[in-house]
Amino acid sequence: MSILPPNSRPGSEPWLVYDNRAALQAAGRSGLHAFITGVSEYSNLPRQGEAGTASGLGMLRLSSTALTAYLIFDWLLRADGLDSLVAPLATCRLLLSPNQNELDRAGPPAITTAPPLRSMSVPACNLDNFTMAAAAWRQDAMQQQTDVTLFYFSGHGLQEPSGNQVLLLDGFGAPVPLGRHMVDALSLRAGMTPFANHRNDPPPTLPRPNIARKQFYFIDACRNRPDRMPRLQQLGANKIFDAEEPDIPDDRLAPIFYAALPEGIAQSDPRQQTLFSLALLRCLAGEAARPPNETESQYYISVHSLNEGLKRPLDEINQKLGGNQRWQTYGVGEDAILCYLQGPPSVPISIVVEPDTALGRTSVKVKDLNTETDVCSFKCPPDNHPFAKSLPAGPYQLMPEVEALAAPGTAPKKMTIFVEPLRQRLWKVKV
Numbered sequence: 001m002s003i004l005p006p007n008s009r010p011g012s013e014p015w016l017v018y019d020n021r022a023a024l025q026a027a028g029r030s031g032l033h034a035f036i037t038g039v040s041e042y043s044n045l046p047r048q049g050e051a052g053t054a055s056g057l058g059m060l061r062l063s064s065t066a067l068t069a070y071l072i073f074d075w076l077l078r079a080d081g082l083d084s085l086v087a088p089l090a091t092c093r094l095l096l097s098p099n100q101n102e103l104d105r106a107g108p109p110a111i112t113t114a115p116p117l118r119s120m121s122v123p124a125c126n127l128d129n130f131t132m133a134a135a136a137w138r139q140d141a142m143q144q145q146t147d148v149t150l151f152y153f154s155g156h157g158l159q160e161p162s163g164n165q166v167l168l169l170d171g172f173g174a175p176v177p178l179g180r181h182m183v184d185a186l187s188l189r190a191g192m193t194p195f196a197n198h199r200n201d202p203p204p205t206l207p208r209p210n211i212a213r214k215q216f217y218f219i220d221a222c223r224n225r226p227d228r229m230p231r232l233q234q235l236g237a238n239k240i241f242d243a244e245e246p247d248i249p250d251d252r253l254a255p256i257f258y259a260a261l262p263e264g265i266a267q268s269d270p271r272q273q274t275l276f277s278l279a280l281l282r283c284l285a286g287e288a289a290r291p292p293n294e295t296e297s298q299y300y301i302s303v304h305s306l307n308e309g310l311k312r313p314l315d316e317i318n319q320k321l322g323g324n325q326r327w328q329t330y331g332v333g334e335d336a337i338l339c340y341l342q343g344p345p346s347v348p349i350s351i352v353v354e355p356d357t358a359l360g361r362t363s364v365k366v367k368d369l370n371t372e373t374d375v376c377s378f379k380c381p382p383d384n385h386p387f388a389k390s391l392p393a394g395p396y397q398l399m400p401e402v403e404a405l406a407a408p409g410t411a412p413k414k415m416t417i418f419v420e421p422l423r424q425r426l427w428k429v430k431v
Contacts, residue, residue: 003077003114006121015123015133018077018092021140030146031090033212034076035137038069039125039155041099044173056173057158057226065154066098066125067105067117068220068273072152074114075281081113084339086214087148091140093133095125097170101271125155126170127181127238134240138192138211147212150338151188154274157221158182158235159262165223166237179236185219189254189331191241196248214336215254216303220276222265223258253336255303258328267323275325279314280306284338286345287313289421291393299341299393303332309422344393347419350426351378351387351398358431359385361403362412369395369416386426391419400429 002020009016024031040062045053052058073094080089096117103118114120123129141149156168164186171181192215197207259266259276268274288309289299301309307329318325353362363379364387375396378387396419400412412431419425 005115005119013093013133013136014121015093015095015129016091016136017073017094017120017122018089020088021090024088024090030087030144030148032076032085032087032148032150033090033137033140034073034092034150035133035152036069036073036076036092037095037125037130037151037153037155038066039097039168039170040064040066040102041097042156042168042170042172043097044171053173055175055178057229059156059168059173059226061099062155062268063099063101063271064268064273065156065220066096067102068154068268068277069094069096069152070098070102070114070117071273071277071281072154072218075284076150077113079284079339082342084341085148086337086339087146090147091137093137094120094122095129095133096122097124097126105271124170127183130169130183131238131240134188138208138241141192141212141215142206142208142210145210145213148214148216149192149212150216150218152218152220153185154220154277157185157219157223157260157266158229159223159225160235160237163262165219165221165258166235167219167221177236179238182235182237184237184239185256187239187241187243189215189217189256190243192254193244193246193250193252194248195244195246198247209248211252213252215252216336216338217254217256218259218280219256220259220266220274223260224263224265253303253334255332255336256330257306258330259325261326261328264326267325269321275314275317275321275323276327278317279310279325282313283309286341287421289341289345289393291344291420296337296340299343299345300337301339301341302335302337303329304335305422306338307332345421346390347393347421348388348390348425349417349419351389352426352428353380353385353387353400354428354430358402362429362431363401364429365399365401366391367397367399369397393420395419398427398429400431402431 042061045056045061079085158166166182169181196209288301288305290305353359365377368375398415
């Protein structure tokens with residue numbers, strides 16, 4: 001692991017918190033370059049309970065978005081430590097503007113891989129830092145087509161009349177032109193396209209024919225227009241990169257996962273983390289895993305499986321916390337794998353015995369067909385009904401047995417089931 005403490009980082013890049021480029025280059029391996037950003041402590045916005053300001057469009061400081069970004073960084077470190085990422089972590093640039101509560105919370109034992117946030121001395125997520133860190137991130141991503149990039153932003157966001165989303169950085173709310181501390185989200189993605197510069201245009205139009213072809217973007221922010229927002233055709237948000245006219249095919253896999261629908265808001269569990277990130281991290285832990293197939297020997301999480309798998313955990317989180325969070329994707333084409341699992345994920349299942357009148361006389365054994373062993377047995381009582389159990393993904397057989405059958409010799413039929421995160425999780429056993 002190549003975590004850089006504050007005194008070991010390059011003076012020009014205090015946000016470079018992880019650097020494993022030399023080792024990967026020596027081994028001839030591709031790598032993943034991450035750019036993780038989060039803002040809670042908007043220094044020019046009022047605190048919770050205070051009156052909003054006109055220059056801040058009535059917005060307040062946030063309670064858990066910087067911590068959310070930090071938790072994504074921690075997941076990257078854990079996944080890299082298990083050699084689970086589709087490419088080893090090469091670099092990570094981290095910009096955070098946390099509040100005091102986040103600094104107090106983000107440390108052991110809650111976080112066991114990343115250093116305590118307080119000790120990291122991470123630069124603030126303001127416009128100057130964001131612009132320079134993004135440029136360095138892109139420079140690293142321009143070396144090999146087989147490299148991978150990942151971007152995550154958590155904080156305030158707005159939607160322009162055009163439908164484009166802008167990200168609000170630390171500094172927003174100052175009495176200056178509205179867009180001074182905003183970033184055009186799509187300009188970041190547009191500036192990461194392949195570009196050969198056949199016409200030999202001068203800088204900043206630098207050639208990047210070998211830029212990473214797998215790019216993952218996660219925008220964990222609102223996409224609405226506050227009531228106090230002026231009727232401007234454009235907000236004047238900063239474009240981080242120029243979008244050049246394409247001169248070679250844009251063959252990237254570069255999906256964006258938005259944590260909110262257009263005109264929607266991104267919600268959070270106060271002082272914990274955002275609802276979208278709760279669901280995302282559950283998916284990355286296995287709830288959006290697909291099984292091995294003819295090309296993959298391990299369970300894996302990909303763009304398509306995330307897009308399919310986010311609904312179930314997000315629905316459960318919404319129900320538990322009273323939320324109404326929904327997500328949307330942009331630019332999803334062919335599938336792209338983000339990470340692998342070390343083994344079959346654990347999947348909660350339920351078994352229902354029908355009819356109810358047979359419940360007291362019926363037991364159900366569950367047999368693992370991979371090992372040909374019985375893994376559990378249910379009967380009501382003492383077990384609660386529906387029967388519930390978390391099982392490693394794989395094939396199983398349900399074997400019901402009924403006491404005092406009315407017609408001897410007519411045993412209930414056995415049932416083969418396939419337990420997978422993205423498949424059904426409730427089975428009905430009719431006896």
